[in-house]
Amino acid sequence: MMRRRLLVIVFLICTLFELCSADAASDTEIIKKLLEHGYDWRVRPPGINLTIPGTHGAVIVNVNMLIRSISKIDDVNMEYSVQLTFREEWVDGRLAYGTPNDENPSFLILTAGQKIWMPDSFFQNEKMAHRHLIDKPNVLIRIHKDGKILYSVRISMVLSCPMHLNDYPMDVQVCLIDLASYAYTESDIEYRWKPENPVQLKNGLNSSLPSFELTNVTTDLCTSQTNTGVYSCLRTKLELRRQFSYYLLQLYIPSTMLVIVSWVSFWLDRGAVPARVTLGVTTLLTMTTQASGINAKLPPVSYTKAIDVWIGACLTFIFGALLEFAWVTYISSRSFYRHKTVDSARGSLLIGAKQAMIIPNTTLRKFSDPAQNIEMGLPLEEDNEVWIRQTLPTSNGIPNHLNDEAAELIVFGPRKIRKTLKITQFIRNLRLYRWFQRRFEVQDNAKRADLVSRALFPTLFLFFNLWYWTTYSRYKVPDAK
Known part of the structure; x- marks a missing residue:
């Protein structure tokens, strides 16, 4: 009885092993079939607009990103550092390998060294950038059965941010992240923001900013025209308000x-x-x-x-x-x-x-009694000043103020x-x-x-x-x- 149970267990293990080997082989075979039988990763895939003959229009690339951190906002050099997860989605009909209801896997994941065509995206205001390689390269390439491709990568960049410091330190700076194609014009690649949540923010992002507060994030288009053609461009606006408490x-x-x-x-x-x-x-x-x-x-x-x-x-x-x-x-x-x-x-x-x-033995006093002025018949005006200078008689060399002697009137006219x-x-x-x-x-x-x-x-x-x-x-x- 015990022996029979052991045989059943061994049989089940072998069956599962064969199934797993068959699945692994099928994924490998699908990837090998897709990439080695006439596929050229250097050629742009055709678009999905069948009304346009030939290449069927431009390749539509849907973009979204997750901003992980913003740091080192440098006022002197007018730059800032950002770390983000950048994602692109497009359709390459040459890599479709099944229908929605078949038994094929929903998607395949490519490893490093397996090349497919990818948009030549670059960040226009980037000064320095690098991909993260620890512990493994932080890159994901996923191929769905309908030919849709998802490309995700974690990168850190130092971006230029021209600042207007008129209101410093009570200023608000708008820093940009501009994405465009380097070689393909708008007729070959058209960038579009993902309809839902084009720009996501990691929880606690504001805590990574030393002296700013991220108040708003918006998206826009920045299609530019140069001597070589018109290039599709996507723009992310980061509105940063400076923290005033420090100052x-x-x-x-x-x-x-x-x-x-x-x-x-x-x-x-x-x-x-x-x-x-x-x-x-x-x-x-x-x-x-x-x-x-x-x-x-x-x-x-x-x-x-x-x-x-x-x-x-x-x-x-x-x-x-x-x-x-x-x-x-x-x-x-x-x-x-x-x-x-x-x-x-x-x-x-x-x-x-x-x-x-x-002058000895004289006295000078102001005379301003109106009644006496009238009695004297003096034609005085209201603002006249009358002063009396009187010589005092002396008794044994001492002035006597009791006797009134003839006095001299001094009249001053009115002042203007x-x-x-x-x-x-x-x-x-x-x-x-x-x-x-x-x-x-x-x-x-x-x-x-x-x-x-x-x-x-x-x-x-x-x-x-x-x-x-x-x-x-x-x-x-x-x-x-």
């Missing part, structure tokens, strides 16, 4: 702090020359170093970038604070020497006035007030003006300059920020050409 933490916040630190000098006494000079020069040099580090990561373009506007404004505010201290020092020195000269000159004038101008003076007087009478005058009315002009700068610099910087962020914070997608 906010590394540039905008530190530079804003430097500008605010430079304003501290307005609260320091003008006599603290070493402190104010050190503060201004240090912030200026720090901002210059930071600007140099940022520009080293960018190409030397001829237009102005958003980051250039910000750095230039920060440098202007810091340099302006330094110039303000120089102005304060100049005003202070000029006022000091001027007051010293005037005081010395004023002493000599007073001495001369006492000796030559002042211009319209500008009236407007100025009206403004000075305003309550708001008087408040500002009391707040900033400082006899020392140098101190007044510091007080004005404390309010002027922050206000101007605030208005600049409003304009800057309103202008550049809106992401604009450039046109890809």
